[in-house]
Amino acid sequence: MSDCSKEQENCLAYVQYIREKTNQLLEVMGTEPLHEEELDDHALIELDPIGTIAQSFGHILEYLNETIRELQVAKDELQAIFDATGVGISIIDQDFRILRCNEMQRSLLVAPGNEDVTGRYCYDTYGNRSAPVDHCPAKYSFATGQPAVAREMIKRGKYFQVVTTPFAWDENDRVTTVIEVSLDVTEKKMAELAEKEQREFYLTEKSKLATVLESLSEGLLVIDSDGRIISANRSAAACLKLAETEMIGMSVATLLPGLTINTKMLQMVDLPYTPPDAPERQLSLNMSPLLDSEQKYIGRVITFRDSTEERKQQEMYHRTEKLSAIGQLSAGVAHELNTPLGSILGYARLLLKQENLTQQQREQLAVIAEQAKKSGSIIQALLNFSRHAQPTQCRLTECDLNEVIKSALCLLTTELSKRKITLKTDLDIIPKVCADPGGIEQVVLNMVMNALQAIGKQGEISIKVRHQSGGIRLEVQDTGPGILDEIRSRIFDPFFTTKPFGEGTGLGLSICAGIVNENGGSIDIARSGSSGTTFVVILPCKEAGDA
């Protein structure tokens, strides 16, 4: 073999070697081998395939190293985040073994001395149990492949919210790993419990307050800054004779027109109030500002009570006191005057018997005797008055009021027959009253006599008796001219009279008031106007159930 053919043979072997090595490298790169027809030997050598691929591998390696460095940095960053995060994180496999856990999870749930938890069971390490509990979120995630949330778990005396999320699956799509995130919600839970406790405390206090307000005997209204009623208790509804629902939202100025709501504070103010379809009542009222927790004005609180009966009682008490004082005085004066008047009358009558008197002397002596007699009657009335002004002198017995009225009217038959006055009686069957029959007869006489005098010549007197709650109601109504408003409050005062001087003592109604008071009842004017007057006497009665 010549040197030339030997060299040519070497060249071919060299090219073949290059082609084989190139194909090996191309295989590594994932592509098919070269075919001679697509790249001849000359083009192959010129392309330098091994050098080209080697250089490309160098670039790939450089890029790979660059990526590895970046991944390492990312891994370090992720580890830092994993450890620095405020929640505990565990990675748990399907056998409930802990693959990894961060520092927070360790500090929250791992008992001191057990720092190395990798490979240990999570239910043992975190929950000190021998198996996962039924509501374990990891168990749920493994079973269903779905994320799970346990809103409240108590571990080592702390409250946790635990969330598990599937993280890896096997070839059968079964979850093989879950990430469990534990969030310490102890502070939030404690705050919720404190808030709940506080809310319950406030609700209890509110309930207590509502009970107190509802049980108050006084009416209570709460109004807002615009004067609208926002709350009313049961007593307010009863006192004002309106339903609570009717009052809510109503303007207080509409409900109580006489109230000056511009004033912040009111104490014991008397206010007239007319309930729907009922006579006027008197309210005794207090008003205070309502302040919020920052002492800002947000409305007013009004408390009130019906003082109508109380005022009547007070008037009665004052009248009784007055009567008693006048009675004592009258008794003393009458006693002192009775003897000298008796002497004057006696001597006047003695002188009248003398025969040597002139006609003028006789007439003058007759006037003295007549006036002394009239004075005696006045003194007798005073003595009667003083007797009834002393409460201890009354003897109460069970008596039939209707019989007492009939007995009194018998005494008035003559007086009634003289005038064109009709007397009507409307006497219901009633229980017996506890009263002094003599005194009550005197009351009926005085009231009817008073009516007769008020009517004058022609008119009508009605006497009505009814049983009502709290006693027996006796009404004496006349068709006289009525009583003026300005003297109504004085009508029961002793010595107060509207009759001309010398015709009345002003003791009739005072005596009535005294007697009624002694009998435990009350007397008042129910109505008075141009069409007449109605006096009402209420007497206590013996109810069916009384012993």
Add this chain to the structure above:
Amino acid sequence: MSSADTAIETIELDILGQVCPACLLVVLKQINLYRDRLRDGKARLLVLTDHRDTTRTVPASAQKMGLCVEVRKVSTYYEIIIGGKS
């Protein structure tokens, strides 16, 4: 065309009619030659090929070197644009 586009040099490599893996070797040689500029985004390599396998082998290799690759079908051939960091 934006000013950014005008600043990028386009290196055209027409390998129409050639087949893989010869195409891959030709493209790799060009990438090796301009690799730094291609990675910096200063240049891009526009490969014109009508061999379908090339649109698979070239992008796979270029991406392993950390380069961005885009393949477009243009009438009867493909354009493979290589350049920029992936």
